[in-house]
Amino acid sequence: MRLSGITPSGHTQLGNHLGAVARWAADGGAEDLYFIADLHAMTTTHNPAGLRGRTSEMLAILIAAGIAPERVFVQSDLARELGALTWVLECTCSYGEAARMIQFKEKAAGQSGVRLSLLTYPVLMAADILLQGAAEVPVGEDQSQHVELARVLARRFNSTYGEVFTVPRAVLPLTGARVRDLADPTRKMSKSNRDSAGVVFVLDEPDLIRRKIRRAVTDAHSAPAYEPDERPGVSNLLEILGACTGTTPQEAAAAHTSYGALKEAVANAVIETLRPIRERTLALLADPAELERVRKAGGTRAAERGEHRLSSALRLIGAG
Numbered sequence: 454m455r456l457s458g459i460t461p462s463g464h465t466q467l468g469n470h471l472g473a474v475a476r477w478a479a480d481g482g483a484e485d486l487y488f489i490a491d492l493h494a495m496t497t498t499h500n501p502a503g504l505r506g507r508t509s510e511m512l513a514i515l516i517a518a519g520i521a522p523e524r525v526f527v528q529s530d531l532a533r534e535l536g537a538l539t540w541v542l543e544c545t546c547s548y549g550e551a552a553r554m555i556q557f558k559e560k561a562a563g564q565s566g567v568r569l570s571l572l573t574y575p576v577l578m579a580a581d582i583l584l585q586g587a588a589e590v591p592v593g594e595d596q597s598q599h600v601e602l603a604r605v606l607a608r609r610f611n612s613t614y615g616e617v618f619t620v621p622r623a624v625l626p627l628t629g630a631r632v633r634d635l636a637d638p639t640r641k642m643s644k645s646n647r648d649s650a651g652v653v654f655v656l657d658e659p660d661l662i663r664r665k666i667r668r669a670v671t672d673a674h675s676a677p678a679y680e681p682d683e684r685p686g687v688s689n690l691l692e693i694l695g696a697c698t699g700t701t702p703q704e705a706a707a708a709h710t711s712y713g714a715l716k717e718a719v720a721n722a723v724i725e726t727l728r729p730i731r732e733r734t735l736a737l738l739a740d741p742a743e744l745e746r747v748r749k750a751g752g753t754r755a756a757e758r759g760e761h762r763l764s765s766a767l768r769l770i771g772a773g
């Protein structure tokens with residue numbers, strides 16, 4: 454079973470959809486689990502009401518995108534279980550192991566008032582994985598060190614106190630397109646980009662999507678060509694078009710002779726790809742009682758899945 458998370462650090466954007474969520478919905482295994490990592494969105498300054506709203510929105514988007522509701526849960530609905538297991542795992546982890554995480558060093562550098570949770574969040578991530586008994590964790594390069602820590606902690610706990618945890622391993626994610634920021638194609642599209650002019654959000658209105666794509670940075674050439682290193686802006690548009698229409702970026706390039714026509718085609722393809730998801734999401738958000746029911750059921754199932762591991766771990770480590 455594979456466990457994948459998505460963090461509500463901002464509104465879900467096109468890169469999240471084409472790069473991850475659409476693939477999860479289309480190609481994910483029947484046993485795979487997906488969670489909204491809202492506790493992970495608190496390691497730096499955050500707005501509580503904003504976070505709560507984005508968490509509900511993201512839950513609705515995942516379901517609207519076609520992920521089976523019974524495969525989805527919200528991390529904070531397991532806050533008690535995860536809090537307890539994180540403590541157990543922190544008592545299995547050295548300070549040095551946490552402090553050497555590259556992401557911690559990068560994110561903490563130059564920040565004042567660094568939250569302790571920024572240091573310990575890889576242990577919470579280990580708890581996410583070990584509580585569910587996930588064997589495989591699809592992650593990019595930036596998160597593989599954290600999965601390695603989860604492996605180390607699972608092995609250490611099992612050999613020191615008794616066999617409880619499945620030892621997980623990092624696997625290559627099911628990746629779709631890598632989507633770059635439309636206004637600055639040298640960087641990836643991200644939900645938390647301070648300037649959202651180059652970010653298409655899944656719930657953007659069609660007119661706004663069209664405006665953002667029309668304004669996308671390209672280059673001084675006259676016709677589109679797929680050359681990601683030399684021409685990242687137009688290549689990004691071709692990748693997006695390819696991902697939305699099921700063609701290759703090279704085929705998309707061959708089909709368009711001007712940037713204007715390409716941008717119109719990209720805008721139409723993105724709008725039509727996101728339209729049904731946007732409509733279903735808005736319908737789900739308009740029925741908060743139903744969304745709450747789905748959320749509760751997911752949280753209960755996820756807590757039940759991990760219950761025996763948590764109680765065994767607590768008993769073996771000498772608590773309870």
Ligand code: AQP
Nearest residue numbers: 459460462468469472473630631632641642643644645
């Ligand atoms: N631009 C992207 N292109 C393709 N895939 C992307 N993903 C994110 N951005 C792109 C994929 O979305 C999944 C969930 O992402 P995440 O929430 O775990 O974190 P992230 O990669 O850090 O996403 P963001 O949007 O860039 O968030 P912030 O701004 O908080 O850093 C992952 O599978 C990710 O690869």
